[in-house]
Amino acid sequence: MSPKKIIGILAWREGKRFGEPEYLRRLVHAGHLLGAEIFVFSHQDVFASEKKIRGFVPKESGGWESSWFAWPQIVIDRYRRRVPEYMKLRHSGLFDFANSPFSKKWRVTQLLAKDARVKRWIPETYVYAPATLKTMLVKHPILYVKPGNGTGGKSILKVAERGSKYQLSGRDKNYARKTASLSDPEEVGKWVKRWVNEQRIRDGNFLLQQGLDLxxxxxxxxxxxxxxxxxxxxxxxxxxxxxxxxxxxxxxxxxxxxxxxxxxxxxxxxxxxxxxxxxxxxxxxxxxxxxxxxxxxxxxxxxxxxxxxxxxxxxxxxxxxxxxxxxxxxxxxxxxxxxxxxxxxxxxQYACYLIEEKTKRLTKEVELSSRRRR
Ligand SMILES: Nc1ncnc2c1ncn2[C@@H]1O[C@H](COP(=O)(O)OP(=O)(O)O)[C@@H](O)[C@H]1O
Ligand SMILES: [Mg+2]
Missing domain, CATH: 3.30.470.20 (ATP-grasp fold, B domain)
Structure with missing residues (x-):
C-alpha cells in the first residue's frame, strides 16, 4: 500500500475560530474519503526550524482538535486576508502550493485587456481620475466605480444615465445602500469623488469600468x-x-x-x-x-x-x-x-494528483542517479 498523501490547507485562524469553518470542515472530510492525511493550519502553526507543523481537524461533535502533523507534500492556500504574517509565509518557499499567489483586480483586468485571446470579453476599464470619469460618462450610459482591491460587492457604485438624470446607486463598505439622483455631470463628479474618498479600502485605488446592462x-x-x-x-x-x-x-x-x-x-x-x-x-x-x-x-x-x-x-x-x-x-x-x-x-483530488506526479518525478530522479552511480 502506498503511504498516505499529506495535504495541508492554509487558512486564517484566531484561537479555534477559522475563516470559513464549514467549507474547511468539508474539505478535510473530502480528503479523508480519498484516504489522505489532511489538516488545516494557519501562519502561527508553522515551526520551520524544527520542521514541525500544528494542524487542525474537525471533531465529530463540532469544533476542532489540534495535533502535530508531518510536513505537507502539497498545500492548498485558502487564506483570504492579506495580513503580513500570511504574506511572509506565502513567499517563504517552505511549502509547495497547489495555487500560486494572485494579483489585485486592477492588474488582472489590465493583463486580460491586453491579451488577444481574451480581450474581447473585458469591459473598458481605467484607474479612477476625475477627468477620466468625465469622458467615461459621455461614452457609456452605465458606469461602475469600484475598488481595485475589493471583494464581496463592497464599495461598488453604479452610475446610470436615465433621461435627463444620472441615477447613482451604491453599496458601501457595510453593504448599506446609498442612492442619489443628479442632473448635472459636475455634481456626479463631486459625488463620485466623495465616494472614492469615503469608501476606499486601505490604501487601494478605484476603477472606472464600462457598465453593462445586466x-x-x-x-x-x-x-x-x-x-x-x-x-x-x-x-x-x-x-x-x-x-x-x-x-x-x-x-x-x-x-x-x-x-x-x-x-x-x-x-x-x-x-x-x-x-x-x-x-x-x-x-x-x-x-x-x-x-x-x-x-x-x-x-x-x-x-x-x-x-x-x-x-x-x-x-x-x-x-x-x-x-x-x-x-x-x-x-x-x-x-x-x-x-x-x-x-x-x-x-x-487535484492536490492528490500533484502529490502523485511529484512522487513519480522523485522516483525517476532517484533511479537515474543510482544508474549513474553504477
Ligand atoms: N462593469 C460592470 N457592469 C455591470 N455590473 C457590474 C460591473 N462591475 C461590477 N458589477 C456588479 O457588481 C458585482 C460586484 O463586482 P465585482 O467586480 O465582482 O466586485 P467584488 O470583488 O466586490 O465581487 C458584480 O458581480 C456585478 O453584479
Ligand atoms: Mg465579484
Whole structure:
C-alpha cells in the first residue's frame, strides 16, 4: 500500500475560530474519503526550524482538535486576508502550493485587456481620475466605480444615465445602500469623488469600468458565477455555473449583499430561448478555459477560479471579475448539491494528483542517479 498523501490547507485562524469553518470542515472530510492525511493550519502553526507543523481537524461533535502533523507534500492556500504574517509565509518557499499567489483586480483586468485571446470579453476599464470619469460618462450610459482591491460587492457604485438624470446607486463598505439622483455631470463628479474618498479600502485605488446592462430581470442586476477547477488529472474543467440575481435596485448581485442564486437555464433560456442560451453557455465555458490558460501562464500554477460573467440584455458575454479563492455557496443555495459536493472534492483530488506526479518525478530522479552511480 502506498503511504498516505499529506495535504495541508492554509487558512486564517484566531484561537479555534477559522475563516470559513464549514467549507474547511468539508474539505478535510473530502480528503479523508480519498484516504489522505489532511489538516488545516494557519501562519502561527508553522515551526520551520524544527520542521514541525500544528494542524487542525474537525471533531465529530463540532469544533476542532489540534495535533502535530508531518510536513505537507502539497498545500492548498485558502487564506483570504492579506495580513503580513500570511504574506511572509506565502513567499517563504517552505511549502509547495497547489495555487500560486494572485494579483489585485486592477492588474488582472489590465493583463486580460491586453491579451488577444481574451480581450474581447473585458469591459473598458481605467484607474479612477476625475477627468477620466468625465469622458467615461459621455461614452457609456452605465458606469461602475469600484475598488481595485475589493471583494464581496463592497464599495461598488453604479452610475446610470436615465433621461435627463444620472441615477447613482451604491453599496458601501457595510453593504448599506446609498442612492442619489443628479442632473448635472459636475455634481456626479463631486459625488463620485466623495465616494472614492469615503469608501476606499486601505490604501487601494478605484476603477472606472464600462457598465453593462445586466437587468435580465427588471430593476435587478443579474450575472453568472462560473466555477472552473483543475480535476483529478490536472486538467481545467468547468464544474458548473449559476445565475445570481441581486436585490431590487441594488448595484451588485453578490450573495453577501442579498443576491439569490438560480439555475443558469431558468433565467437565460427564459430570456433568450433555449438555443441561444446554449450558445451563451458555450461561450462562458470557452471564456473560462481561455482566461484560466492566460492567467496560469502569467501567475504560475493555479487550482480554480470563480468567474463573474455578465450576460447583457443583448446576450453578449463579458468578464466582470476573476476570483482566485472563490466560494461555492451558489451551488448550495440553488439546491445543486451534487455540484456543491464536486466543487469541494476537486481541490483535494487535484492536490492528490500533484502529490502523485511529484512522487513519480522523485522516483525517476532517484533511479537515474543510482544508474549513474553504477
Ligand atoms: N462593469 C460592470 N457592469 C455591470 N455590473 C457590474 C460591473 N462591475 C461590477 N458589477 C456588479 O457588481 C458585482 C460586484 O463586482 P465585482 O467586480 O465582482 O466586485 P467584488 O470583488 O466586490 O465581487 C458584480 O458581480 C456585478 O453584479
Ligand atoms: Mg465579484
Amino acid at each position: 437587468e435580465l430581470v427588471p430593476d435587478r442586476v443579474t450575472d453568472v458565477r462560473l466555477l472552473i477547477q483543475k480535476d483529478k488529472k490536472g486538467e481545467w474543467r468547468v464544474t458548473g455555473c449559476a445565475v445570481r440575481v441581486g436585490e431590487k435596485g441594488s448595484s451588485t448581485s453578490n450573495l453577501h449583499g442579498g443576491g439569490k442564486a438560480l439555475p443558469f437555464h431558468l433565467l437565460v433560456s427564459r430570456r433568450f430561448g433555449e438555443e441561444r442560451a446554449q450558445k451563451i453557455l458555450q461561450e462562458c465555458h470557452h471564456m473560462a478555459h481561455q482566461v484560466a490558460m492566460v492567467l496560469e501562464e502569467h501567475f504560475g500554477r493555479m487550482m480554480e477560479f470563480g468567474l463573474d460573467i455578465g450576460v447583457d440584455v443583448q446576450g453578449k458575454t463579458w468578464l466582470i471579475e476573476v476570483n482566485p479563492k472563490p466560494g461555492r455557496e451558489v451551488f448550495q443555495q440553488m439546491g445543486a448539491l451534487d455540484l456543491y459536493a464536486e466543487a469541494i472534492c476537486r481541490p483535494v
